[in-house]
Amino acid sequence: MLYVIGLGPGKEELMSREALEAIADCEIIVGYSTYMRLIRDLVKDKEHVATGMRQEIDRCQKAIDLALETGKNVGVVSSGDAGVYGMAGLILELLGDNSELEVKVVPGITASLGAAAVMGAPLMNDFCHISLSDLMTPMSVIEKRLHAAAQGDFVICLYNPRSKGRPDHLSKALSIISQYKSEDTIVGIGKDIGRKEEEYILTTIKDLDESLVDMTTIVIIGNKETYVKNGRMITPRGYTL
Amino acid sequence: MLYVIGLGPGKEELMSREALEAIADCEIIVGYSTYMRLIRDLVKDKEHVATGMRQEIDRCQKAIDLALETGKNVGVVSSGDAGVYGMAGLILELLGDNSELEVKVVPGITASLGAAAVMGAPLMNDFCHISLSDLMTPMSVIEKRLHAAAQGDFVICLYNPRSKGRPDHLSKALSIISQYKSEDTIVGIGKDIGRKEEEYILTTIKDLDESLVDMTTIVIIGNKETYVKNGRMITPRGYTL
Numbered sequence: 234m235l236y237v238i239g240l241g242p243g244k245e246e247l248m249s250r251e252a253l254e255a256i257a258d259c260e261i262i263v264g265y266s267t268y269m270r271l272i273r274d275l276v277k278d279k280e281h282v283a284t285g286m287r288q289e290i291d292r293c294q295k296a297i298d299l300a301l302e303t304g305k306n307v308g309v310v311s312s313g314d315a316g317v318y319g320m321a322g323l324i325l326e327l328l329g330d331n332s333e334l335e336v337k338v339v340p341g342i343t344a345s346l347g348a349a350a351v352m353g354a355p356l357m358n359d360f361c362h363i364s365l366s367d368l369m370t371p372m373s374v375i376e377k378r379l380h381a382a383a384q385g386d387f388v389i390c391l392y393n394p395r396s397k398g399r400p401d402h403l404s405k406a407l408s409i410i411s412q413y414k415s416e417d418t419i420v421g422i423g424k425d426i427g428r429k430e431e432e433y434i435l436t437t438i439k440d441l442d443e444s445l446v447d448m449t450t451i452v453i454i455g456n457k458e459t460y461v462k463n464g465r466m467i468t469p470r471g472y473t474l
Numbered sequence: 475m476l477y478v479i480g481l482g483p484g485k486e487e488l489m490s491r492e493a494l495e496a497i498a499d500c501e502i503i504v505g506y507s508t509y510m511r512l513i514r515d516l517v518k519d520k521e522h523v524a525t526g527m528r529q530e531i532d533r534c535q536k537a538i539d540l541a542l543e544t545g546k547n548v549g550v551v552s553s554g555d556a557g558v559y560g561m562a563g564l565i566l567e568l569l570g571d572n573s574e575l576e577v578k579v580v581p582g583i584t585a586s587l588g589a590a591a592v593m594g595a596p597l598m599n600d601f602c603h604i605s606l607s608d609l610m611t612p613m614s615v616i617e618k619r620l621h622a623a624a625q626g627d628f629v630i631c632l633y634n635p636r637s638k639g640r641p642d643h644l645s646k647a648l649s650i651i652s653q654y655k656s657e658d659t660i661v662g663i664g665k666d667i668g669r670k671e672e673e674y675i676l677t678t679i680k681d682l683d684e685s686l687v688d689m690t691t692i693v694i695i696g697n698k699e700t701y702v703k704n705g706r707m708i709t710p711r712g713y714t715l
Contacts, residue, residue, distance in 0.1 A: 247491075250489065251488055254487070314587050322598035322708055332704050342583060346555050357559065
């Protein structure tokens, strides 16, 4: 059995029992080294294969090979939900027509949901996820989606909003979004959600301080009804109160 | 303390430890009767207030009043994630400026993530959530979002896709989506995800049998690259393999 396991935002309390049991059921755990550290107590008695960033294909192929060659249960761990910009798709793609190996995807709480709970309730109406990383999706497609999402007044969760290699993607995204949404639209910035250093900042499109945003950050841009009350970000569901 | 707790798709294995601990920490549990049944073993020694469908405002106001009046810990339970079309927003809206009561939102695995894991990996690229219920969002806004999401080639997760009172919302939505997406686009239908009767069907926009879809169903419509292999629905992340 090959498990692809979503670890949730970071702390063990936000993992599901299914994820904990899947890890317990594995003899070999494969993952990006940062995530392995998050669960080191859970995997300390197991064989583990930790690889660095941007080695996703090698990592997933290795996991498949190990499972097929050894017949042992192997787990590939991903932060958040393994099926959201995670490893689940790559495993199934690499497996192709091979049906010898059973793959079980164990879902997790993805970053947007973890951050939203801390911020209040920004995702109470229609929302979307857009990754600003153009490593695998052309920037033209990302831009088209930013236009579409802002035009539809979706609440927009931005994954991979800004990194050293892509310092200007967030400002580009905000300038597209501002063509449709008011510059006073509420924006929530979640940092290190589910970890000890967890914090969030509520601001607006026009006041957003980009230097607060990096790869450990999730950015949630409200819809036109989103507001802040008592320090929480709230998108109304539409009840008449 | 007032907890707003996401129960995940249905089975206890997919709840987080934080959710289990929050329930354990409450003396009073408030929820829609169907969800209360899902967790009856966890709440059997507690006072509980179960209300029917469409009584969300009463239910949330009751939970706030109970927490303020008794000083006891009260938990409001919601299926999936309490912050996604759930009770978290309503609680914070009703609370308004009252900062006497501490509210903690405990996130959960929302229906789309639970269904995606069972189907394979349909959410590996940008995706959005649209509820087809027009009880609280005007149909014109829903239609605008369907146009935008399809035009941006998002993977689209449809919540509340079809009910007795809204038998034609799904077909309306599909006819809008078909203006931009091919009729051969892969569609996953997840039924009773996370429960004993869990099943999924993979089909296409043109072959979708609407009679399979009801309020216990989540519908995931792929993007133009989504395909089926070995019975699993896969949206490529974009790796060159």
